[in-house]
Amino acid sequence: MNVSASSRPIPVLEVFGPTIQGEGMSIGRKTMFVRTAGCDYRCSWCDSKFTWDGSAKDQIRMLSPEQIVDELLDLGGDTFDHVTISGGNPLLLPQIAYLIQELHGRGIRTAVETQGSRWQDWLVRIDEVTLSPKPPSSGMETDFDVLDDIVARLREASGRRDLCLKIVIFDEEDLTYARFVHKRYPDVPFILQTGNPQVAGEVQDHVSSLLQRYEWLIGRLSDLPDLKDARALPQLHTLVWGNKRGV
Amino acid sequence: MNVSASSRPIPVLEVFGPTIQGEGMSIGRKTMFVRTAGCDYRCSWCDSKFTWDGSAKDQIRMLSPEQIVDELLDLGGDTFDHVTISGGNPLLLPQIAYLIQELHGRGIRTAVETQGSRWQDWLVRIDEVTLSPKPPSSGMETDFDVLDDIVARLREASGRRDLCLKIVIFDEEDLTYARFVHKRYPDVPFILQTGNPQVAGEVQDHVSSLLQRYEWLIGRLSDLPDLKDARALPQLHTLVWGNKRGV
Numbered sequence: 001m002n003v004s005a006s007s008r009p010i011p012v013l014e015v016f017g018p019t020i021q022g023e024g025m026s027i028g029r030k031t032m033f034v035r036t037a038g039c040d041y042r043c044s045w046c047d048s049k050f051t052w053d054g055s056a057k058d059q060i061r062m063l064s065p066e067q068i069v070d071e072l073l074d075l076g077g078d079t080f081d082h083v084t085i086s087g088g089n090p091l092l093l094p095q096i097a098y099l100i101q102e103l104h105g106r107g108i109r110t111a112v113e114t115q116g117s118r119w120q121d122w123l124v125r126i127d128e129v130t131l132s133p134k135p136p137s138s139g140m141e142t143d144f145d146v147l148d149d150i151v152a153r154l155r156e157a158s159g160r161r162d163l164c165l166k167i168v169i170f171d172e173e174d175l176t177y178a179r180f181v182h183k184r185y186p187d188v189p190f191i192l193q194t195g196n197p198q199v200a201g202e203v204q205d206h207v208s209s210l211l212q213r214y215e216w217l218i219g220r221l222s223d224l225p226d227l228k229d230a231r232a233l234p235q236l237h238t239l240v241w242g243n244k245r246g247v
Numbered sequence: 248m249n250v251s252a253s254s255r256p257i258p259v260l261e262v263f264g265p266t267i268q269g270e271g272m273s274i275g276r277k278t279m280f281v282r283t284a285g286c287d288y289r290c291s292w293c294d295s296k297f298t299w300d301g302s303a304k305d306q307i308r309m310l311s312p313e314q315i316v317d318e319l320l321d322l323g324g325d326t327f328d329h330v331t332i333s334g335g336n337p338l339l340l341p342q343i344a345y346l347i348q349e350l351h352g353r354g355i356r357t358a359v360e361t362q363g364s365r366w367q368d369w370l371v372r373i374d375e376v377t378l379s380p381k382p383p384s385s386g387m388e389t390d391f392d393v394l395d396d397i398v399a400r401l402r403e404a405s406g407r408r409d410l411c412l413k414i415v416i417f418d419e420e421d422l423t424y425a426r427f428v429h430k431r432y433p434d435v436p437f438i439l440q441t442g443n444p445q446v447a448g449e450v451q452d453h454v455s456s457l458l459q460r461y462e463w464l465i466g467r468l469s470d471l472p473d474l475k476d477a478r479a480l481p482q483l484h485t486l487v488w489g490n491k492r493g494v
């Protein structure tokens with residue numbers, strides 16, 4: 001590990017919990033969240049735009065790994081053993097290596113979600129890696145050479161970790177993309193996630209519109225012979241708390 | 248395997264799918280369902296009372312394993328690779344052994360949920376076993392000698408399988424029970440599930456009342472230091488379809 005990189009402070013937007021992981025392979029799992037600032041993508045429906053659009057610029061704090069751990073312990077005391085690092089894209093930050101080391105040193109499991117556009121060596125030390133490449137509705141384009149490389153490196157790395165692919169689905173085009181991704185990495189556990197088209201503010205009938213989207217997704221998953229071993233999941237935190245931050 | 252037992256027909260109430268597993272460790276996973284008739288419990292809030300209260304007596308069909316597989320294939324074609332056997336309590340039926348064999352012979356994974364009151368040798372051949380002992384609000388009492396024995400036998404059995412404990416939570420007393428269970432089997436993945444107090448017919452504001460219960464459960468889970476590595480989950484099928492059967 002590069003010591004100067006690892007001791008560099010981390011740009012943090014939110015530290016919160018304990019709560020549950022609302023989505024993906026560890027859905028429902030008790031966890032704390034550390035949300036880092038900055039993203040190399042600009043997804044049209046990003047639910048964390050404030051991490052990169054400048055609107056929360058003055059809320060970004062430059063924290064050392066020790067300060068982050070202190071804050072996690074202040075909030076969660078002895079009630080947690082799992083921390084999710086989310087963004088933005090945490091893979092922009094080499095210095096997260098040292099945060100992982102601090103957490104593991106305390107017996108705390110780590111999870112990360114990323115779109116899979118960048119590599120950092122610390123990724124192999126994360127216990128639960130979610131790769132969430134973005135479908136056409138996001139307006140972004142996947143660099144499959146980079147994603148291939150990330151999946152290959154994680155496969156080759158020693159140590160036990162959980163890995164999954166999770167694709168947000170808004171429409172048929174996204175589903176076509178998802179099927180392509182699943183075919184490319186058939187052995188990686190695969191999750192389709194209901195898209196949330198209204199990511200800001202209070203929305204009328206939000207829950208029922210999300211559940212309708214989820215029902216549609218279940219129906220499509222049911223039909224498709226090439227998606228036998230997939231999961232379809234909503235975002236539970238959005239059902240419970242809408243677009244509120246910090247829960 | 249006892250051949251005469253395995254060729255005995257199975258009392259079946261429902262065969263349906265493909266849909267998703269709405270709860271537990273494989274939440275969101277595409278699956279087909281086979282619901283067997285009969286239960287040795289009488290839970291106050293049972294959401295499948297028709298499997299044992301006589302109300303659906305004339306819908307019970309005595310089907311051979313081959314007939315069940317034919318019906319699954321008629322419904323699901325080549326779109327599925329996973330079948331969930333639910334009840335009632337499927338563990339009352341030794342002849343399910345042969346159904347499992349038929350399914351595995353076709354490369355289909357199997358899941359079972361049971362309260363953990365009875366043993367059958369075929370349980371070790373199930374790929375995903377959910378033990379769901381019933382908390383005080385059910386009105387039932389857990390025989391922990393039997394549950395100990397089931398957990399021990401599953402642990403000792405060769406072969407890979409997923410095992411979890413899932414407890415339905417209505418109130419603080421149920422939560423106390425759940426903590427006791429988790430402490431007794433600390434290594435078994437542990438899930439708290441939101442209780443559904445209104446299990447029949449159409450219910451006004453059902454979704455919002457279920458989400459409120461879920462939010463309460465997340466809050467309690469967050470507080471408890473002895474439930475670090477637990478999950479809290481709602482029943483997704485109940486959020487999407489209410490109390491409708493066969494979805």
Ligand code: SF4
Nearest residue numbers: 039041042043046088
């Ligand atoms: S990759 Fe994630 S954080 Fe970045 S813009 Fe897309 S949704 Fe937002």
Ligand code: SF4
Nearest residue numbers: 286288289290293335
């Ligand atoms: S054990 Fe399950 S099927 Fe049997 S009465 Fe209780 S909830 Fe109903």
